[in-house]
Amino acid sequence: MTYQGVLRKMTTELSDPIQYYLLFETDFIHMNQLLEKTINIKFVGYECLNCGLNKTIFRQGFCKSCFFDIPQAADWIMKPELSTAHLDKEDRDLEYEKRVQLQPHIVYLANSSNVKVGVTRKSQVPTRWIDQGAHEAIEIVEVPNRYLAGITEVALKEHVADKTNWRTMLKNDIADEDLVTWREKLKQYIPDEAKEYYIASNSETNIHFPVLHYPTKPKSLNLDKTPNYTGKLVGIKGQYLIFEDDTVFNVRSNEGYVVAISIA
Structure with missing residues (x-):
């Protein structure tokens, strides 16, 4: 199954452990249910969270012109x-x-x-x-x-x-x-x-987080450098997805990126 949409920080629910949801415009993923599953993250493009245009994200999910103009930044x-x-x-x-x-x-x-x-x-x-x-x-x-x-x-x-x-x-x-x-x-x-x-x-x-294995040497996934990544999800903490190979993906720092997420 494949989901596609623009990344925004995951929505959370205080429970034991924390429940995580990735919301797209027409769908959502309950991320806790993906633990121990292999998922693929593919970079598709950009969508500024303010103007909605396919322009390179500068900071906080906004393109450069919006970042220096809007009150949210x-x-x-x-x-x-x-x-x-x-x-x-x-x-x-x-x-x-x-x-x-x-x-x-x-x-x-x-x-x-x-x-x-x-x-x-x-x-x-x-x-x-x-x-x-x-x-x-x-x-x-x-x-x-x-x-x-x-x-x-x-x-x-x-x-x-x-x-x-x-x-x-x-x-x-x-x-x-x-x-x-x-x-x-x-x-x-x-x-x-x-x-x-x-x-x-x-x-x-x-607060207790849904983590099966913590990374020993976490390395951050950069979608601009690695636009297609596949790994087994073993934990979620903060706004990070943690994978079995010690790769970690900060959802919040990738706000405004359009991705396709496939679940094996």
């Missing part, structure tokens, strides 16, 4: 501290920026390759943690806008990591951490503007 997406909607100040599209920035945001600690701090909209919990391949996570503050979350993250990353080592995450070469203790330790570094939003009462969330 503005700098404040990756750097929340640059948010200005709370000041009624436009970056690219104030209506969009108010809709996204002026809603509850969570600053959290997650353990994927190490303990790291991050920011997400409250509506994206626990999706954000799953996408990062975190096996445990906890909230630190819940603030009313993206700017406050951003400045809190900037302050905390002086004392804890803000990046995930994807190879360590995929190899599962990680230790359990006491995130409640980490949260208590970092509380003192929360900026004054955000101190009132500190969360002291919740416990950590534990």
